Amino acid sequence: MPHLDFTQPPFDVLNAAERQSIKKNTQVRYLAKDEMLPADDLQYFYVVLKGHVEQLLDGDFVASYLGNNHTAHLNSNDWFDSRRSPESLIEDGLQEDKNIDSQPAAYQFRAVEDTLLLQVNGVIIDKIGAQNHFVRQLLSENLPERLKALQLRHGGKKLDATSYDDPQEVQQIMLQPVIDITLLPVHIVDADDSLYQAARTMTEAGLKHVLIRPPGHLQDKNSSDRTLGILSDNDICRAVSDQQNTVTTPCQNYASFNLRTINADNEIGDALLTMTRYRIHRLPVIDTNGKVIGVLAQGDMLAHIGHHSQLISIQINQATDLPSLATAVELIGRYIRAQHQNGIKMGNVSRMVQTLNAQVFTKLWQLIVPDEVMENTCVIVMGSEGRGEQIMRTDQDNALIMRDGYDHPKLAQFADTFNQHLAELGYPLCDGNIMMNNPMWRQPLKAFKAQISLWFKNTDPMHSIYLSAIFDGEYVCGDETLLTQVREHLKTAHRQSDLMFVRQFARAALQFGDVNQWWQKLVPLLGGKPSAYTIDLKKAGIFPLVHGIRTLALENDLFTDASSKGRLKALVQARALTQERADTLLEALEFFMAQRLSVALLTDNKHAKEVDPTTLSALERDLLKECLAVVKSFKDQLSRHYQLEFG
Structure with missing residues (x-):
């Protein structure tokens, strides 16, 4: 009789006794085409050996699970826990919407074709999970818990007692209190x-x-x-x-x-x-x-x-020219790769990279401008760099705020040199020209405020894009009070704007179609080109989460922290989101970021946006499905909250 593949997660964490217990409580199950799993059988853990099973909720498609006859490009057989409740996929998040949805029905499972399953007794899975916390984490109904377990896997390698402990220890040290x-x-x-x-x-x-x-x-x-x-x-x-x-x-x-x-x-x-x-x-x-x-x-x-990011910081501070600064930037890339391989949580990596990048930008600006320019201007970064969520060196987004009444004849030249040198260091120029060499993003404080007030009138489709950028603005160097005043004006301008502005602003989070059913189309595409079934991680996951969180922060006048993590924390404190919902959204966002980084490191594609699901393990595919479902649920919540379904 066929047995589980114990080399694949989550089964690679089992010891010999646990594997033997699984084998004794496993049997082969056959489902004919269009046959449903009976309700009495929704108490087992299933692995698809051959065939194709669809997961349904109230008759609507939720997910697909494929066997090895469909896995020419897949790493392992798919699996599913039939006992898992819909709440793990679809959860309420906005406090005021908490009681809108009624209790959903249980999932149904249908064989799309003749299918062979391995049926594992759910009680045995629970008993093993009670003793083996690796299994408990990897199969938890709580999505953030499962995502954390995935992040702790040592560089994506098979998980065992030795390979799990080292990154977990590093992670735990970083999360310890300072005392x-x-x-x-x-x-x-x-x-x-x-x-x-x-x-x-x-x-x-x-x-x-x-x-x-x-x-x-x-x-x-x-x-x-x-x-x-x-x-x-x-x-x-x-x-x-x-x-x-x-x-x-x-x-x-x-x-x-x-x-x-x-x-x-x-x-x-x-x-x-x-x-x-x-x-x-x-x-x-x-x-x-x-x-x-x-x-x-x-x-x-x-x-x-035992951290080494301080060594990079020292290298940056000691740089005296562009070549020596380039050496430090290269060290940041090595640091990212090492942290990712060690399984360090993506949020910790991205925020440290933001800090190191800010030091690079500061040092570069110091090398270019005289002290008086530094004292009378404020350099800010925006977009994912401003939010502390940029890992790869993607497009620049920066601006220069000048003190009212201050000018320098070479300011435009300084700004252009800054952007060009950053490009030479590996930070590409922005296609949308949201950079300080653009006069619109290099203005005195008063002019910036007037520009922001105009954007809030939303007379041009680009205005929301510009506002999104400035919302994410984060201080780099110079006079920080200039950015503080911009943030205060953002709050004032928002309060003076049309009451419908936030509603229109929120629409961007819904602009990309629902792609969480990619696997429904996967089977007929297996013979096609890989690009036919890749998922754009930015459009499908990162942008809807980031912009939805940004919109809620705008609605609640939360401008202090530009990061999604900081905004979620503030939204919980403002009772606009539940803590559970905020945790889930953050974990899903960091999962998408981690997947994007993995693509970049494996392919050297610094603009890595797309992931081929067939290259992922069954565990990663399962988590990808759930994270996409979180995005869909969040978009549905935003649609109801801002009444976008009514036009």
């Missing part, structure tokens, strides 16, 4: 204490810094330790070189205030991003009461996680 790292003790001196007193405190504590209590801190009962400053041994050396009397010079003259801090329950990955982005070496750690409980040192954190 898991040994923190430096807290020593605080007053702002009017002398530099000598501060130096003596450092020496006695064995530290290279002390925290500085600003004037009036103790008198203000509501004061937070986030207002503390810091004084380092380098600051004291600077005072000595300035020929200051350390006995009489107060600390506040050389201390730095407005510190970057981090919450005690924030993840180590967040701390790493903050240190890398702002080029700082110490982070005061704040508890829930607003009090500092320790200082996180960069060296201690790097020793804890």
Whole structure:
């Protein structure tokens, strides 16, 4: 009797005893053409050996599962768990729509042709899952849980006790709270204490810094330790070189205030991003009461996680010309490949890449412009780069906001040089010309605001595209207050716009057709060209999710965080989305991003948008189907929420 292929996921995680238990509780099942699985048999796990099974919901097609007679291009036989409920595919997301749908009926399964199945007792699957968390995760009804399990697979290799642990350990370290790292003790001196007193405190504590209590801190009962400053041994050396009397010079003259801090329950990955982005070496750690409980040192954190992104950051900062900067950019590509192979969560990789890219852009701008230009302008990136969701170096999307009244005769030349040099570094020019060398994207603040107000009138189809770009704007370098003012104006202009604007803006999320039934057409295409049944990951998955989330954020006046992850978090806090729905949407988005990166790394196609489902494993195809179903469900929710089905 044929048995399961234990070399394919999710069965490659089974030990010898579990495999034997599966074999004892498996039998071959035959379905004639057009025969339905009886309701009593919807308690098993099935593997399609030969033939073709369709999954239906209330008579409507949901998915197809193929056997090896249809797998000339497939990696393995498809499988399905007949016990899985429709809620795992179609879930409510918008809070106000929560009770719209009634309880859906159970799935039905029909043989499209004569079909042989392996029928595995569902009870045995559950028993194994209770003991083997790998199986439990890979077969979970919870889509985010299954996607996380897939991400933890070591570079897509077969999963076993050794290959699973290493990437999982790395992932778990990045997700640990910062208080898991040994923190430096807290020593605080007053702002009017002398530099000598501060130096003596450092020496006695064995530290290279002390925290500085600003004037009036103790008198203000509501004061937070986030207002503390810091004084380092380098600051004291600077005072000595300035020929200051350390006995009489107060600390506040050389201390730095407005510190970057981090919450005690924030993840180590967040701390790493903050240190890398702002080029700082110490982070005061704040508890829930607003009090500092320790200082996180960069060296201690790097020793804890063994990370190498800081080396790339150093390379970028030390670059003195375009060739040396190109070397650092090449290291970013190697970093992406290594992180992907190690199974690091896509969101963590993309946000770190955003941080490193921002440093590249900053260094390039510094190499091109004089200091006065840097001080009077603000460079921003937009689109997927602004959202922190760009892994490959795809089209540039950037802009330059200038301080009102400021001008420089070579500003246009600087902008063109910037865009051309970025292209030489491997960041392609934007086909839509959304770059700072375009005068529309290089304007004084007042002109930018006027432009945004015009776009909100939505008199041109391109206006929504331009607004989408500026919504995703993220600071790179220069005067950050200029971007802050643009964001404030976005909120004002939206409130002054037509009430129907958001409804029209949302339509873009629905513009591409429903492709989640690609497998319905797969069988007759198996003899054709592979391109005939590829899926455009951007159109089918990434764009509808990103733009739908962007639209909901716009509706709720959420402009602070440009990332989809940040917007989802804010939408949950605003009670516009449930936490479960937000988690599912984010996991689906990161799945599409990971698939797109896999295509790019395998084919060296930096614009990789399409995936051939027949090149995926059965596990990946199953998750692709579910993620596409999440997109369809989300589009349906948006359509109802904005009443788009009524024109």
